[in-house]
Amino acid sequence: MIIVMKAGVSPEQLAQVTKRVESLGLKPHVIEGTERTVVAVVGAEQDATVSGMETLPGVAKVLPILAPYKVASREVQPEQTVITAGPLVIGGGRVGVIAGPCSVESREQILASARAVKAAGAAGLRGGAFKPRTSPYSFQGLKEEGLRLLAEAREETGQAVVTEVVAPEDVPLVARYADVLQIGARNMQNYRLLEAVGRCDKAVLLKRGPAATVDEMLLAAEYILDGGNRQVMLCERGIRTFESHTRFTLPLATVPWLQARTHLPVVIDPSHGTGHANLVPSMAAAAVAAGADGLIIEVHPDPANAASDGAQTLDFTVFEQTMDTCRRVAQAVGRRMA
Ligand code: PEP
Ligand code: MN
Numbered sequence: 001m002i003i004v005m006k007a008g009v010s011p012e013q014l015a016q017v018t019k020r021v022e023s024l025g026l027k028p029h030v031i032e033g034t035e036r037t038v039v040a041v042v043g044a045e046q047d048a049t050v051s052g053m054e055t056l057p058g059v060a061k062v063l064p065i066l067a068p069y070k071v072a073s074r075e076v077q078p079e080q081t082v083i084t085a086g087p088l089v090i091g092g093g094r095v096g097v098i099a100g101p102c103s104v105e106s107r108e109q110i111l112a113s114a115r116a117v118k119a120a121g122a123a124g125l126r127g128g129a130f131k132p133r134t135s136p137y138s139f140q141g142l143k144e145e146g147l148r149l150l151a152e153a154r155e156e157t158g159q160a161v162v163t164e165v166v167a168p169e170d171v172p173l174v175a176r177y178a179d180v181l182q183i184g185a186r187n188m189q190n191y192r193l194l195e196a197v198g199r200c201d202k203a204v205l206l207k208r209g210p211a212a213t214v215d216e217m218l219l220a221a222e223y224i225l226d227g228g229n230r231q232v233m234l235c236e237r238g239i240r241t242f243e244s245h246t247r248f249t250l251p252l253a254t255v256p257w258l259q260a261r262t263h264l265p266v267v268i269d270p271s272h273g274t275g276h277a278n279l280v281p282s283m284a285a286a287a288v289a290a291g292a293d294g295l296i297i298e299v300h301p302d303p304a305n306a307a308s309d310g311a312q313t314l315d316f317t318v319f320e321q322t323m324d325t326c327r328r329v330a331q332a333v334g335r336r337m338a
Contacts, residue, residue: 002076003039003053006060013058020056027226031077040065040076042226067261069218071225077263083231085179085203087123088160090233091265094338095330096294098124098162099319102309103131103139104146112301114153116316120323123338124180125150125159126296130166131308132186139307147177162205162296168196175202185209185237188220198227205233205267205296210240210248218262233265234258235296238273247275247312250283255290265293271312277303280314281322288329295326
């Protein structure tokens with residue numbers, strides 16, 4: 001349920017409400033909006049608790065939360081969440097761009113990528129250090145050495161580092177180096193991993209599982225939010241369908257659908273979403289036109305020789321052209337590239 005507090009509620013009244021919620025074995029999430037403060041109550045609540053809450057001082061009204069996801073819902077927080085990590089801003093009418101190689105391969109490769117994508121306007125630098133590969137024989141990433149190289153690149157360019165964490169026990173290590181923790185598509189429903197990033201103070205980019213519904217993605221986000229981490233962005237990276245002309249099928253209707261139901265910003269990954277570099281520029285522009293809050297794009301100095309995902313990776317020149325197009329599209333739809 002949502003407990004809507006009266007305007008000008010005192011901290012004592014708020015504390016009384018959260019204490020009462022806890023005494024019922026439920027969990028309160030206080031959300032301070034620009035117009036009102038609400039307490040989202042999660043847990044297996046009974047109807048009887050609702051009437052009890054309405055009588056507490058400072059309470060304006062008590063409403064049920066209709067969506068299966070609670071803290072992620074627009075019902076609980078009408079204003080969009082804006083995520084800021086260093087210079088990277090995702091949400092609030094700004095389109096934040098995260099770009100870089102699929103995997104960190106070497107010092108030269110990540111530094112050259114960071115410089116090029118920053119010059120083209122990407123405030124976020126991506127690069128996998130821990131790679132979740134379909135085959136155990138494929139390149140698994142440079143691990144901590146990769147994290148160190150990403151941090152070195154950030155030192156020079158000032159970009160926010162976005163990198164994947166694949167196991168709960170690695171969260172403290174990756175969080176020491178990264179500004180944004182990426183949860184990969186294969187791990188969207190790894191609930192212990194979601195809980196671990198929920199306890200951490202870094203923003204999270206949650207990718208949609210290729211066979212997950214959007215409701216399942218929102219419930220996965222709910223695990224992170226329920227852990228106390230409110231800095232969550234959702235990433236549509238394509239789903240598996242009967243189609244084979246693209247690596248995955250990239251449904252852009254997800255953008256306005258999600259934005260109507262959740263306050264969490266929505267990022268599009270046209271690289272994994274298509275699997276083909278020649279399709280990425282159009283789908284990046286289409287994502288911006290659809291109102292995406294951010295883009296994550298794979299870029300490499302030499303895509304043909306990339307250690308992973310070369311076929312869907314842009315070179316520096318095409319990335320720069322893509323950014324120019326996206327900037328013009330953003331302007332046309334009343335948004336701004338961050
Ligand atoms: C990646 O971003 O390189 C990646 C592995 O993505 P996904 O989890 O979407 O497959
Ligand atoms: Mn990749």
